[in-house]
Amino acid sequence: MAKGSLLSSLKVARFLFRKPKTLRYPFEKKEPALRYRGFHLNDWDTCTGCGNCADICPNTAIEMVEVLDLEVGPGEKNERPKLDYGRCCFCGLCIDICPPGSLRLSRDYFHTHFNTDTFVFVPKDEKSDEETFLPAENYSILKASLTHRKRDYEGFSSDLSYALFEPERVPMPEVPPAERTLSFVEQVIGYDREQAVREAERCLECRLCEEACPAHMKISDYIGAIYNGEPEESLRKIYEDNPIPSICGRVCMKHCEDACSLRLRGEPLAIRWLKRYVADTIQDFKSTLEQQPGEPTGKKVAVIGAGPGGLSVAYFLRLMGDDVVVFDELSGGGGVIRIGPPRYRLPLASIEKDADHVASLGVEFRYNTKVGTDVRFQELLDEYDAVYLGIGLTVSRSTRVENADKCRLALDFLRKNKTESMSKVTEEVIVIGGGNVAMDVAREALRLQHMQYPGEKVVTRMVSLEDWDEMPATEEEIEETREEAVEFNPAWGPKKVLLDDDGNVSGLLCMKVKSVFDDEGKFAPTFFEDQEMVLKGTTIIEAIGQGSDFSFIPEDMLTKLRFNEMRKVSVDENGMTSLPGIFAGGDIVNTNLDAVTAIADAKIASEGIHKWMTRSR
Template sequence: MGKPSILSAFKAVKFLFQKPVTLRYPFEQKEPAPRYRGFHLNDWDKCTGCGNCADICPNEAITMVEAPEVEPKPGEKNERPQLDYGRCCFCGLCVDICPPGSLRLSRDYFHIHFDTNTFVFLPKDEAKDEETFLPPEEYSILQASLTHRRKDYEGFSSHPDFTLFEPERVPMPQVSPEERRLSFVEQVLGYSREEARREAARCLECKLCEDACPAHLKISDYIRAIYEDRPDEALRKIFEDNPIPAICGRICMRHCETACSLSIRGEPLAIRWLKRYTSDSIVDYREALELQPAPTTGKTVAVVGAGPSGLSVAHFLALKGHKAVVYDALPGGGGMMRIGPPAYRLPVESIDKDVAYTASLGVEFRFNTKVGTDVLFEDLLNDYDAVYLGIGTTSSRSTRVKNAEKCHLALDFLQRNKIGRPVEVGKHIIVIGGGNVAMDVAREALRLQHIQRPGQETKTMTVSLEDWDEMPATEDEIEEAKEEGVEFNPAWGPKEVVLDDSGEVKGLACKKVKSVFDEAGRFSPSFYEDQVMLLEGDMIIEAIGQGPDFSFIPDAMMENVEFTERRKVKVDEDGRTTLPKVFAGGDIVNVNLDAVTAIADAKVAAEGIDRLLSSES
């Protein structure tokens, strides 16, 4: 090192003549970086009130507070995060965990106030709060505060590659479309233990799903139990609200997954498959559950229909010590589940597993017994302390177009294929309908064609009034049907069934649909009568919906049954109909028409029946 000089320092004198680098604040300001982590912004329209931000906050600076102006609905709570800037450290973990990406940080960072309470506040953004968020010309740095902020001044915000949640689902192993269309083998193979745990680990435990589930299953609890590798504990949690997990684990309409936070910017947690994993991984429910029915009360309840609601009501009643006797015309339990969902979605063995457990609690099943013919409804009313109607919708509707009597009906078709002798199918099959039942019918028909007519040129088509965007079937079903080779003709309505000279089905004449619903949103299809086409086919199956069959109830009594505006059986908050000591639930009561809502009805009715029976003694 050279000889240090005492004079060298004077070279710094030259800086005297340079422009100063300091900013003359507040006249000169420094713009914060685009990623700046300042005060919060929250888009109230996107925010679901899930509370993950409050859970991740290392400083407990975020509290979820009730927002009365927000209407709670499935997938959204009426809560919004409130920040305490006495605690916040602006780390932005809340931004990175936020499933909808509504919570962001802005580039504002000024707040000076004598009132410490103003440091606690409910972030919004310019969409909801025009008074606070001002355009540049109205903004002044001298007034800057939490209530005087700049518009369009977003800083650190969520990025899909850096979220703290995992947006992608563990893929479910499935049989390929080419293979599965050749047989009725179950399409979904189910998660392995490792896959189930990995999928369960994605759950953020915000419980939006639990509010959305009609039966309010304790979803985050059982998902955690699966994650902790305790499937028996998971099963116990499920059974608190749902006694048919093997069935629901396969065919549930999963309102939960629609509400799942993860679905907003990714794939929802596979809640249904995890339920299925739970029930499949437990060989013997009884060992895992250790449920003990209450001491017997001596009361008896007749349950009409062994479908999801009938099974559930019998299960809950048995736990309360009441004797439940279930009547069903079919040879086994499950009701519509037994005949409706094709075997590739819901094998009969899975149904029997759930039914057998309910039977083990002391529930008596009388199968092959049709109420109204084999046993009279009046007798049930006399012999039992209460009667529960879980009869579902069992009669298929017809289009009633010309020659419609030549068509097959969906339920008969499905029932025969699943638990009877399979129908002999044609070469070109036309399925009328765009709902899930129509998908089931079409996919079954296609399989039967492959089985019965190997090597032949065959075709399965669907015709539906609804266009792609309004088709009531779930996206998955439509997608899988397409994969297997089903052809779609959306926005066409049946005009007449065309017969050939010998009176055999030749095809379906269709007319183009103008609109399906009227201005009020009611079902009222209108057509372009001049746009017609002929779909050629030798077999037509109608799958346009089902209705209930009340013929077992004597007419005199039927007059006293009240219905709602939507033609549903009217029940009170106890599930009680307008007939004395008759309760009801399931598809004849609710408009969702699915298994989990039927279970929810059953839970309500079981409580109601229990109250009635307890008050009598």
């Protein structure tokens, strides 16, 4: 069959030019599915180094490695996950637990090498590593490996609805705005046991918060104790670093929550409210904590100011066995915290609870005693082995515009309301300032208006130099103030207080702000002189900042007290000022101006004081 065989050979030859039916591997690669679980990608910009991926890995394939040249801010660690592909099983649990969602899996899966060390790898992504991730034209499947990968080749990635953490907070029960402005009832109601346990359960134990907390509280541990249903243990953990939990549980500036890894794609853990839960649940701190003052050292320390810093210094020193006397001009503990935060935020009972525990350890409090008038500063220096200045910022600044003397000052207003009797306000109030104190003043004024003019039309107006985006008050505070229907006038500066014919305040002349800060970021407001506005108001309260009063220190000593360029008291690493034996902390030292930083300062100073007093001379 010569003819047949001739034809059939032609038939065969035809196939030489056809595309083969089979896949030519590896020259023709099958595209993996969009959800393919291949090698890791990690966005180094959003990765916080929290280490949750390493904690959840079933095969301990992930290890956190320190990256020395990495710049980190609060809520970040200079660590990044390192993958051992000899161990990884590509389950993707690390993806589902990653709070920022920076860790993803790609569709790459090629890596062949004779050296097993190359299977250990710190993943990055195309954003942070352009050398490894190549565009299509430079990529070759034949060279594919862990260090020769395709760009834009995302595979299995994080999805919040399937995440292993709970992004949403247990809502905090609050008194609604319309109701709370009618009285000074405490706005936040507080978690009950079930809610607290449920909220505590969200904690991923990454401890980013502990680094961010100025006092480095053992947050993860005390939250864990709440979850275990042991608030007593939780309180003991809190008291290791912070002796004022009832206060901090209400007014802490919560640097911890700003660092919480859950905040990145959800709401941060309600650390402050959980601390408050512990402090409120336990009635008797003394019997729970069972603390005893330390072995008596015979040393005496005078603490000026019973604010957060003063209370903390007294507490820490007392535990070390020193005798401590605290002087304060007010009638009780708390310092600025006692007069500043209104009752709806921080009731006096909470302050007393914390101060009472410090007193129960044997700290002597001399209230209603102003150093400089009731007792001379020199006497303290003579009588005590060391002195701690925890005097805080107690003097309100004034705008000093024309007729500013007709205005009231924020701290005087707040102090009178909280410690004496309620101020009389008028139907129209203007508050100057955009900080937290200004918000407190405005909200308090509004409550007073409602109480003094029930059912009548009243209004509180705020005017601040700063626009919405640069207002110094916290977002939370601004939001709550707006909820209560306070009228905001951002980016307007006061020019003159207007008076009526009888010489009473009738309004405020304002001008439009051009900019608040100069190019170097310093406070130097400029205005559009031609754009003016008159705000009507018969009471004006200035809340533009506070300063401190050093007048009790004799002139010759004060000149030797060194200040830094931020106009803060300079202290060394032990918290000691330039004057030997005189230590300082809190708002006169740091720029955070909050209670928890004062505690941190106090912790350093108390150790410094103890060391200084017991030093060998």
